[in-house]
Amino acid sequence: MRILKRLNPIPGVRDFWSEFSRPNEYRWPVLVVSLLITGTLFYSFTSEKTYIPPAAPEVTYITSFDPDRTDEEIMASNIANQQRKDALAARQQQREELRKELYRELGRASGLDVDRMEAEIEADRESGEPSGAPSLSENPRADTAE
Secondary structure, three states: OHHHHHOOOHHHHHHHHHHHHOOOOOHHHHHHHHHHHHHHHHHHHHOOOOOOOOOOOOOOOOOOOOOOOOHHHHHHHHHHHHHHHHHHHHHHHHHHHHHHHHHHHHHHHHOOOHHHHHHHHHHHHHHOOOOOOOOOOOOOOOOOOO
């Protein structure tokens, strides 16, 4: 029962009424402003905004093939497409070989041992470890803090 004596609101209400009933020219404007602030806060917390969900988009499918194709027509178009892909891959491989050969000639003209470098690259590919990257023991700056 002791806690009810501490939380009793009656003395607080009596104190408020004694202060409010005294003649003061600011009591009504202060009361109106405080009620407006409180009402605005309650309204902003309790108002709920409801949005209409957007309409589902219309999907238009574009077909580039005749839906009534026969299996033979499908196989023929697949074979033609595979031949185009193979020709494109062969041309790409030729371009890569030409590029490699140009770099080999540039390396030989610069005085590099291109054959040894290619052998090292092939050995690295087979072992899975890059030998060109320096290890920590070979790096002179590895011991110094930056």
